[in-house]
Amino acid sequence: MSQHSQPGGLGPQHDGASRIQKTESAADRMAALKARVAAAIGTSKAKGGLNVGLHPALEDLGSWKPAGKADAANGQSQSLRGSPSRASAFDKRGSPDSFGSQQRNQSNPYFDDKSATQEPSGRQRMPRQLVFNQKGKYIQQGNALRRQAALEAMKKRIAEQTRKAGIDEDLDVEKNFVVDAPPNLEWWDEGLVNGSTYDDVDDPSKLKIHADDSIVTEYIQHPVALEPYQDRLGAPAKPMYLTSKEQAKIRRQRRMAELKEMQAKIRLGLVPAPPPKVKKGNLMRVLGDAAVKDPTAVEARVNREIADRYEKHIEANESRKLTKEQQHEKTAANQQKDANKGIHVLVFKITSLANGQHRYKIWRNAEQLALSGTCVMHPKFSLVIVEGGPYSINKYKKLMLNRIKWTENVQARDPERNNRGGQEWLSPEDSNGDLKDMSLNECKLIFEGEQKVRNFKKWGSKICETDAEAREVLARAKMDSFWSLAKGFS
Template sequence: MAEKRPHPDGHGPNGDTKRVKTSEEKLAEARAKAAEIAARFAKKRAEGPNGASRTATPPPAPPAAAAEAAARLEAVKARMAAMKAKSNPDAKPAAPDSTVPKFPTTKGNRLSEDPKLEAKPSFGAPKPQKPQDEELENPYFDPKSAGQVRGRVPRAIVFNEHGKYLDQASKLRAQSRLEQIKKMLALQARRAGLDENSERGFLVQPPPDVEWWDEGILSEKTYDCIEQPDKVKIDSDDSIITIYVQHPPLLKAPQDSRLVEAKPMYLTVKEQQKLRRMRRAADLKEHQAKIRLGLEPPPPPKVKRGNMMRVMGEQAIADPTAVEMLVESQIQQRHDDHVESNQERKLTKEQQHAKLAQNQAKDAQKGLYLCVFKINTLAYGKHRYQLDQNAKQLALSGITIFNPDLNLVIVEGGSYSIAKMKKLMLQRIHWQENAPPTDIQAEKQARDPRWMQSVDEQGNVKDHSSNKCILIFEGEVKQNSFRKWGSKMCETAGEARELLARSKLDSLWALAKSMQ
């Protein structure tokens, strides 16, 4: 069996030793690499900046042997020398061995591919001349951009503080105002002759012979006559001194008439109770503070049946009967004081009527309201009495029209009085009630027509089961149509319309007739 050939480079399974290259082989390999690098560099130079090829030189094929590599290297050298001579005819031809790098191949490749930055010329030095081939290759090339360009730092935005110019303006205005005041004072001083630089400004003026407030009392212009009673006008008739004190009249400011009064806050019962508790607690604290400061004497202890033994102490144990009588007397005294204070605060009949009239007038000033009621019959005297008395007590104005077909009640007044009258007419009065009149009522109703009496011709009580009252109109009016409360009996509908036409309310009769 034939023996196997050893693995190249000494990496076989038999552990063959590595073959050492000779110096000639190393030199040939280095030259081949150098030729390849030079060819690549020449190709880049030939293509130009935009990648367009200026020459049709094909790329060199990889060398097959050391001899071919050497020949091609020489050809490349000659070509490079010719190109350099063409681009720069004044330059001297380089030596043949100058293109061979004297450093490792990898480092040479890296350095040849990286572009070198030109040194930035100093200020005032002459600028170096650019090669013609670079200008022809890239006419848009800017040599200034080749160096490191410093980044532009944006300018920071600085905002003015709030009120800066307002403060400056106020200071300027104050300064100008101060200057104007100084000028005015200086002008007044010059007019009065009190200039600071003059001697007159330091002189004290002598007092006048008579002060201005005494000129009306003294007959002469000096105080020499003050000892003479006939020349002093104090008790005489023409004296300006009288027993009367002159007070200037108090006038309201014109803007106060345009102020809108705030309406009072309406509180619930719980809120009113809470406010009362808070007010009473504040009053109690103030009273206690005055007692601590000695401004008021402390009140006596409030002795009751429950705390009698605890408050009186040994005195209650020694004589309980006397202590009990003392406590009962104090309790009765407190009750009497309470009743007496209530009686003192109680208003008299005249004061109650005046207060009621004042409240009704205030209620009417807030707004007038008109209500119109239709009633089938008012033959029962009790109903007429209730209408009349309540209308007068509520300070209402209006009229009651009696008619055989229907009865019309017109009332006008404040909101509170109108609400009370509506409740009376629609809820409180039972319109189905009827009863025979008393002897006094019979005498008064003797001259009334039969349809205004509560009994018929035979003396039987009329049936009012279908009698009712309805509200036909309600609204707010600008002013009163009637001066006071009254009543009128109209036998026919024409009389009723004529009566209402005087107050421009004749349309209410037609409205009442149309209401069923």
């Protein structure tokens, strides 16, 4: 079909009348443009599928607007976007936008004039700005971490140098305990005085002693008597011991009663008579003629009986003897009973523990006696803290003060194991390979007392190079005050 057969199309018309037509005015051109738009809209409605028209919102999708007028309208709308009053006034004067809105109102039944004229309310969402890191931010953080690491390394070097020079960082610096000032009125006196200071005590009107709401009354409270804690833990009273003569007398009486009972049973025929107890001393008296006839056979028989009696004696003793497991259980039970009587504490100050045998005896006896505590070894002196029952503590006290010879020094059996930490002051030899002089070495008991519970779970030892490390180890058991006591003990 040719273009001339489409009178309602939007394309240019090539008929002869149009070539010789005079120049049209602006109003005529606008009217012709409106007619073409209406014709296009009418044809688009007929082009729907299944002879159904398009949705009103999609009717103006194919409309065409002149380029010049569209750009001008867009620029004008952008200039009026910030001023709603000017934009509304421009629409009332008959702008192209008002014409399009009127046409949409006529063709779109779902368009609401009230909602279209409402101004947007609420806070408009603003786009989030990008935040960039300042130049050198992470470089500064890295420099700060490096400075901190260098400071820690310098502190360690200073501590090592002061230890080697013999100057401890806190040699003469002890803890200063700050005591708070007493309050103006103690809490136990607040119920007796109407005031905030003790100056109100002189005023009889402010005392609450004889008042009705006073906490002081004429009644006496008798607290319930409690059983002393020590009586429950005490061991039961043992029977009085007998002298040797009394014990012998009781033994004779008991054996005499048993012999008479056995003789009565034999006389009644309840028990067979035992064979004669033949020895080498009563051989001739018991056997008589048989010993004279064949003395060799009789002597061999007597020796066999003596050996049988000895074997039975040994078997009876072995049957009564406890096994190793039973012996350990019995010892542990006795040590627990001893600890239930109360926990005692001993603190020893030792000048030097360079001798490995001394360290072994301290550790081994503490484990055998079921004692808990610690041994803090320091270049200047060592501190030993033990806690346990009274019996075990008494034996350990004798060990530390009497049995161990602290002035002795012997060669180490295994030098590498003895000096595994690399501390020269723990080695029994000096730099020249000679044994150190231990003539001034001594052990002193600086504290002995009793406490409620154990502060250490088991026995252990720790090597500390500085006073700060030693206090930190003892602070875990809340016994760091013993280190200050040992430093000031002479």
